[in-house]
Amino acid sequence: MRAVFPALFAAAVLLEEGGRAVAVEPDELPAGRGREETYYTCSACHSFSLVAQQGMSWGDWEEIIDWMIEEQGMSDLESEERALILEYLSKNFGPDRPFWSQSRE
Numbered sequence: 001m002r003a004v005f006p007a008l009f010a011a012a013v014l015l016e017e018g019g020r021a022v023a024v025e026p027d028e029l030p031a032g033r034g035r036e037e038t039y040y041t042c043s044a045c046h047s048f049s050l051v052a053q054q055g056m057s058w059g060d061w062e063e064i065i066d067w068m069i070e071e072q073g074m075s076d077l078e079s080e081e082r083a084l085i086l087e088y089l090s091k092n093f094g095p096d097r098p099f100w101s102q103s104r105e
């Protein structure tokens with residue numbers, strides 16, 4: 001799994017250079033339970049577009065959250081908040097990437 005991150009990151013940089021990864025505001029994101037919590041938790045250190053352009057399963061999102069906590073200095077999450085964020089991420093930024101493909105491509 002780790003080996004995949006540099007590739008994702010390179011894709012993110014390309015999108016930035018293409019001028020498409022503009023700042024994403026919370027009200028542009030799909031409505032639903034957990035939207036604000038996810039936005040504010042995950043845009044504290046980087047643009048939310050870095051998150052929104054991914055398409056990952058629940059399990060992969062869990063790994064990302066653990067990686068943010070263990071290696072990037074993100075604060076640990078209460079279990080309820082963690083479940084809420086995971087639900088929002090995997091529903092709206094799942095492997096078929098409904099959000100990104102509809103709004104940015």
Ligand code: HEC
Nearest residue numbers: 005008009041042044045050051054064065068072073074
């Ligand atoms: C404390 C700061 C911090 C917070 C909070 C944070 N991140 Fe990150 N995140 C980082 C840093 C730093 C990187 C760049 C790491 C690297 O590429 O080495 C990163 C990179 C990423 C990446 C790109 C991975 C790649 O391909 O390189 C994703 C996806 C991501 N974060 C998701 C999230 C999500 C989802 C949340 C909220 C649950 C979150 N981040 C919250 C610091 C943070």
